[in-house]
Amino acid sequence: MFSKTCEYGLRAVIFIAQQAKTNEKVGINTISEAIDSPQAFTAKILQQLTKNKIIESIKGPYGGFFIDEKRLNKIALSNIVQVLDGDSIYTGCGLGLHQCNDKKPCPLHFKFIEIRENLKKMLENTTLLELSSDKALADYYLKN
Amino acid sequence: MFSKTCEYGLRAVIFIAQQAKTNEKVGINTISEAIDSPQAFTAKILQQLTKNKIIESIKGPYGGFFIDEKRLNKIALSNIVQVLDGDSIYTGCGLGLHQCNDKKPCPLHFKFIEIRENLKKMLENTTLLELSSDKALADYYLKN
DNA sequence: TTAATAAAAGATAAATTCATCTTTTATTAA
């Protein structure tokens, strides 16, 4: 479904969001530990997300990655997927035709766009605020 | 969503199924032309599908790939995806956790399994018979 | 100012996916 890059990115951002509640910055070491991902690779991904203003970072001692708590409700999972995997998941043909459109649909088109739309809506409607609630923190896991 | 292998495989099998209506065998050349896919690569994919009894093949002059018309309603897209991409799309965690299960769910689990299940059902309920109907042949495209 | 810390940036490497090319095997018709 998503690339490894996107999977790690989503998990990392959710973890950072959960720390935002306590206004804490977290280092790459802590993050990759918490989500069980390759550290250097995860660092590269967070670099991309920083450039794209999804998260923020500060260098040096006491530095790390963080998200302004006030923005938690503005950032949806769709934004992260967009940055890391582009929009092929939202607009691409399920059978790999160069263009997905109603005029020249592939045999799966009308069934496929429904699922694609549901996925899109789900990602758009799921914000970091929701995922960093106390209940979310208690009930869900970022590694296993 | 699907790998290139799976995309080409699905398109190829649908094309072969459409020819089954007229009891015709089709060569790899014709197939890759019809679905706009790399020929040698598609041949490898069809080899796998033949081994897995999704389609049949005969070597030599007047040979080619074909599907017994009577089996068109037995073969669902899920069978093809299973052979080419395995079942990670049906059972894997959306955020890439090693195991997807209700006991230790990722933050996206309950939203994700809904979409995953819809995709699964859609693929299970879509048979080659449906996709090789006259209407399907008239209305849909396998390349663009 | 200096030493320590941590992310950014850049180079490189491993693994996987995507793709092609060559040789072999099976089948057919002449």
Add this chain to the structure above:
DNA sequence: TTAATAAAAGATGAATTTATCTTTTATTAA
């Protein structure tokens, strides 16, 4: 039987994704 045809099998190569390592830059506290 022979030549032609077409898929199977195997080897190899290119591209992309995944991952690591090294150097640089920014920040902090002593």
